[in-house]
Amino acid sequence: MRNCLRNIRPIVLLLPLASGIALKGPHSRENFPGRTDAPISISRADAAASIKALEKADHAVQVRVMESYARLPLSFEANRGQMDSDVKFFSRGNGYCIFMTPTEAVLTLGGGSSPQPKGPKLRESILALDPSVVAARPRRTAVLRVKLAGANPKPQLTGEDELPGKVNYFIGNDPRKWRTNIGTYAKVRYREVHPGIDLVHYGNQRQLEYDFVVAPGADPKAIRLGFEGAEKMEIDARGDLLLHTPEGDVRQHKPLIYQESDGTRTEVSGGYSLSRRNQVSFEVGKYDRGRPLIIDPTLSYSTYLGGSGSDVGNAIAVDSARNAYVTGATGSTDFPIASPFQAAIGGSSDAFVTKLNATGSALVYSTYLGGSSGDYGLGIAVDSAGNAYVVGDTDSTNFPTANPFQAAIGGSSDAFVTKLNATGSGLVYSTYLGGSGGDYGLGIAADSAGNAYVVGDTNSTNFPTASPFQAAIGGSYDAFVTKLNAPGSALVYSTYLGGNINDVAAGIAVDSAGNAYVTGYTASTNFPTASPFQAAIGGASDAFVTKLNATGLVLLYSTYLGGSSDDVAAGIAVDSAGNAYVAGSAGSTNFPTTSSFQAASGGGVNDAFVTKLNATGSALAYSTYLGGSSYDSAYGIAVDSAGNAYVTGTTLSTNFPTASPIQATHGGGENDAFVTKLNATGSALVYSTYLGGNSYDSAQGIAVDSAGNAYVAGDTESTNFLTASPFQAATGGGSQDAFVTKISITPVPAITGLNPSRRISGGRAFTLTVVGRDFVSGATVRWNGSARPTIFVTASRLWAAISAADIASPGAASVTVFNPPPEGGTSTRVPFTINGN
Template sequence: MLGGKHGVSAITVIAIALSTTAAAVDGKTATAQLDRTVAANTGLALGFVENKGQTNARVRYYAQGDRYAFFATRDRLVLSFAKRQNARGLTLALRFLGRDPASAPQGADRQPGTVNYLRGAGPARWQTSLRHYGAVVYRGLWPRIDLRLHQAGGALKYEFRVRPGARPSDIRLAYAGARRLAMDAAGNLLIESPVGTLRDSHPVSHQDVAGVRVPVASRYLLSGNRFGFAVGRYRHDRDLIIDPGIEYTTFIGGSSDEIGNGIAVDGNGNAYVTGTTQSPDFPTTVGAFSRTGAAGNNPDVFVSKLNPTGTALVYSTFIGGSGFDFGRRIAIDAGGNAYITGQTTSANFPTTANAFSRRLHIPPNCPRCVNADNYDGFVAKLNASGSGLAYSTYLGGTDIDSPRGVAVDGAGNAYVTGETVSVDFPTTAGAFSRTEHGAYDMFVTKVNATGSALAYSTYLGGAQVDNGERVAVDSGGNAYVLGFTSSLDFPTTPGAFDTTANGDFDVSVTKLNPAGSALVYSTYLGGQGSDSGGGLAIDAAGNAYVSGGAGSLDFPTTPGAFDTTSDGNDAFVTKLNPVGSAAVYSTLVGGTGGDGASGVVVDSAGNAWLTGVTSSGDFPMSADAADGSFNGVADAFISELNSAGSAVVYSTYLGGAQSDSGTDIARDSVGNVYITGRTFSMDFPATTGAFDTVWNGDPLIFWGDAFVTKLALGRTTSTPPAPPPVPSAPVLVSPPNGDTPPQPITFDWNNVAGAASYTIQIDDSSAFTAPLEREATVTDSMYATTDLSTATHFWRVRGVNSAGVAGPWSAVRSFTPQAAPPPAVLSTMDINPATVVGGNNSSGTVVLSTPAPANGAVVTLSSSNPAVASVPATVTVPPVGFTGSFTITTSPVSANVTVVITASYNGTTRTGTLTVTPPGAPPPPATIQSVSVSPAAVTGGSTAQGAVTLSGAAPQAGATVSLSSSNAGAATVPASVTIPSGASTATFAVSTSAVATSTPVTISATYNGATATTSLTVDPAPPPPQTATLTVTATGRAGERVTSSPAGISVATGSSGSASFATGTSVTLSVSNGRDAIWSGACSSNGSKTTTCTFTLSAAASVTANVQ
């Protein structure tokens, strides 16, 4: 796939986000609670901490929160989500299949400071001065492939670096603990677990070539519980990036009503949001300018700064007085200062000394005011820490003044536009117009860098209604103003695109010179209906990009534009040339419902990104949309138009079941897009680990929440790679040739492209003559058995494509199984919760001592009182599985009723007690609910961990649970374990001794008159692995050396060397300096020159390398 030994040193990077959102599959409570558990943690400040004895010895690094943790071991990444309330916990392991055993995780991006764990009696048991890292890297996890892990708030991100000469197809992963893997219509990987579905974002690929993002196709490849990646054609002399779509979505709000109106982003990816809140409990931060909102649900301005991962607030503050205050737009300067504009009725709105105006301009009992709710404008500059106002000033006259847009130039001057009814709105000498013209006029005001004076201020309008919506400023200090007007005499300039009014309301676009004294250009934009402007952006060449809502059937469009047919209710995007004389392009964007674009930004390629609101189920979507389906009454959207305005490059819905809208959009320097808006949807798609994942509004009184979404986008536009018509021969992985594995045995082989299923044959003859001892068809590249005889067996595998065509057989391997373990019996039965109010459900889980047989284990269930608590007749543990779950359905009761649930299998019986209570009844005294041991089977001489669980909380003095073992010669436990007051669980150690044969042991726990038992199997130690000697002779070109992977062979030309390896090891031989060799012997190149030679060592062997 990559260049050869003389090719360019290309590096391929595959980056995937594991967004562990436990989305409800069937709406059950446990699933939703797991989602809240993960989402409640907003990031891990310590990153990945090195393990020096504070956790399991297999763990090298771990990152841990209150309710979840990630553990990096040599061969897998363990993801653990703890229980919360009645929710079940979950542990998954992301296994690295076919990995290089020599690869080990290493800390990267060392973080400042150290971590101390002071646990245990005395310093001897403490771990101090531990280093912690921002990332963990596995170098050479597969040949020439590295893996890098890092966090982005509750979400784990992993990227693969594929170096020249490596094959992306070598990346093979499997989720242990998942029920199954699937892909949704958007290409996301769905990981179905016992408590819900987790999601890996779909891979979206691109390359950066000469500053331009070039799309590359990619997708997941699935085979059972395994997966990898397929990548389309791309340039091998450039990096390839495969990354996820929506990086985060978070709510911002309190218990009342919010709307996000304005958003900006700095060079570090921090998002700044302003809007309006009526919530006294709106989230604020320590040290912020104001943490107290107005009383009585009066609206206040809010300003919040989110960190780059959307997991926490950098700062968040109110700005306002005792009246009504509204935040409209926000801009930021290079120093991170935020400029906010909006409206206020507060006489005590915070202002600063020497500000331009510190007095509210609304006179009492104003006889000529339009209405009693008169507004003044304001402009405020918030310092970079959000702790204080650099300046704050009123802006207005004695009537309605409503600032709508703000921009800032490189010198810190703020440009503000909006509408005013005030005849005494402050203007400056020499300004373009100092006289109000009609009912409502636009205004354009430039506030100096200290907020102490107006650099210029002018009216802009005609005899009717004129409203300024957006303002932007270019590097020369020219101000661009977007608005809409009903004035027939709105000021335009000769040669402008359109100098004549068209309909009820037209969009207006005006460019003012740096002094604010004259119009560079000014134009109408619209048709015969009502059209409105919403978004404005300027590119480096001075082209103006305008978005909004087109209510006119004849809204002006250009030939070749994406959509030139209006239904009178579409969004639009128009690009005006730098002199305002013509539309470079003008297009509609929409479906058959109502659509409008409230914000637009432009990227370095000239592509326009817009957001807004749509009620169209057929709004144009791209194939790689994060959400390609319309969700509810109205959705927000994010869309990208190409530089010609002729095509939609990317487009996605964003919303839930109710009304949602995007109000503003921003873009950072690396191409991420940010939007804010308002949502009334409780199911609006917040991402796991985001700052706030719970909607805070009220659907009954139409209170909504503000939201912020960050879209990190690569694009897929090339044709996805097609699977080959016939699968190649699989490469067998485990068990290795000549192995003597214990049972159950898991047969493992490499995933083969194009294989829809696999056929595995197992027989006592290498000729595989009928009848075979075992033949099976599986969709996974793994197969498990539990009951083979101890004779020598042989196995092979072949792939079958979706048309039913079989590929060639793999190589044949032999193995001799150890004696099968004792038949599975019931180990424990757990009921959770153990106390429920009648009419609510509980859950039961049965656990086997050893894996279920190949056809599964059918466990019989019964209830001592089916009228109160009923169970299904049976529950089935899947093949080679350990657990099976079932639902316990209860009925309302008038008094506490205790029901015994009984489970029976293979001659063993386990019981559990469920207490059904009437509403409001006090909980019954706690009894023993269950005892468990993990793992359920261990090798003699090792330890296991036991756990006891009560049906309720332990009393104030604690609960002492008695423990016993049925065979102290094989396994011993302490006499008792104490569960602390208020807790319901405690753990204890189980010590085992060496045994000659598999020995079952029953562990019993007794408390408060009740006893629970579980089973532990103590196995004999396996025989040592077989080894074989490999001898390598190097001839030919002097001064070269032949080495092996795994390490062991290092032979100079003209000499021989030997090393021992475990039989079944895949050995790769290579020549130093990347030179070719002709290989012969056990590993042969058949006379050809190759840089490496790979084979499986099954017995003593010799290889000769003739170095060229």
């Protein structure tokens, strides 16, 4: 387990200081148990016993406990005489403590504990608690003192957002020394540490954060941080600040700074600066000082996943609890594992299956899956019970099988289909699927009854078939579509799908009626068609889209999709109305488009494309290119309940279309991954972003949850791939790592009140307090549609500077709040009354 301080995120609201601090060292912890904010009168010995019991629990129990605990708000306890009087607020947990005095915040980073003799001590190097209160102290402790140089020595410290729990200390038999009904708070604010600048501490049980709230007109250059207790400070090649302590390294990621106005974001250059006096300040490039600087709050997590070899993430799925399931291939003998079905690599490369918790900060399980040769996970699905369905291909004669339909490999390479139980510790079933030639599983879907639908390609003339639409292979390679029953013991149907040359099925989706939607590419001039939108092949190869009925015997429709050159489809999704969404790569300059965001090719070798076919397959609801002036290809697609399409892939283009991006520019390497959300009509980008660093980056899989959060899996060779709240903050040391990224949306805000709600005309400027819900950092208060300087206080409170000119004349003004993209938007209008004199 890694220390809770791994994900400390310093942020400057209106002057953002981005991302995470990672603690690495011999005593690091992944998560940490501690106390809740319910009323307590528990002894430290009882708490220590609970911690030890938890550490002995199996991994699945630990994960459930830690996930529940991590969702609790971090609590700051007011000092009411239970510790040194210099401390005004404090928070603590296993592995860390933070003490807040008027002039500094003191963090202790420690490992195990050992008893200390009782007796009063006024001070230790970490502002010691009274030993009668805390009888256990860190055996080896690093102390990091965070001071603001040149700051107000007497700022006002106040607790904000009081929590429901109270803390009680009943120690000894003298009631005068008892401390009861002590308040706990979600935030602590230092007011006016510099003129116009507040400092706010907050977080949750896994993440500690602090914000500098910089009012319009205040000077961010006044902020200078000193870190006493760091043996060495440096800024690395990525722009991250590294603080070396005896207990490990604390990493503070490079700031991401930008300004937003009317939905348009402009990045501002900036970063950390180290002075000769070992102080840290912030360099900020040129920006509009009449507008606030803001932080992008939308990257929920992004993490490396890999070891010292080569690791590739190929597919991703998400369950109703927002856990992410990833599969791919690894050559690493030290790939991260947890509660594995298979603890060690079996051959030159193995498939892997990894389940990440909803915050991306911990492995629920992670396992190798393979035999003594090469094995590759290429597709994944998950059912409502949390069982994972994996497809890929294997060269191993001893690939793990359980309750198989086919117990032995049939040729040089076979597809495999594996169903893992919800804990990842066992196989529900696992089977080969193939004939005497080469067979490759590329895509998988599961229905509500637990049937698995698998697609891929085969050159076996004896590929297993059952109730087939097409009983025999048609060319050199054919696509195949196979439906396995829920126990994995029999084929419901299995069919070839192809013509006289080569055909590959790369993606599959299934609707509530059990109809299968298949896509891929074909070079065959006689590929099976039915009620087609496009009846004939257009170039050397075309994409195809085929809908099979629930028995697999009938094509409900089947169509080519392409222009005069090479066009390939890689991913497919289906909505509740039976519309199919297809993504891939178009080499044709005359690829079919309609109602499109981008009607023409971007001018490069290939563009990505996104196509929506109606439920009968007879017409395009929309079809669009998506690309720039170089090479662009889409590999995965998902769709939400509103019909928005989420697309991912790879791009070499420095002018790939972006909108409200997390990363606005190409990372500088050969390829970057991209993630794009198209609106329901395909006519506009909701957001579109690069995702990559200084080397090769590509995304292969994408999934979306019920809230519209996008989950992306791929692989990266970059050492500076964008990470946030990561399970694994750095590359594993091999040639490439898998990555998993979650992009979350910003909600539409709502206003519930204004204070004041009226003013007399001709009065002076004032600060308007806007109360509501779903405010995010970067939210802007608008007065009659025009932005006003805004300070984010909490998710339910904003401050806005209203000028004398705004209330110069009697009448009414309208107040709205705008949340920045992705998504976000503008609240409904609330009137503000301006009375006459």
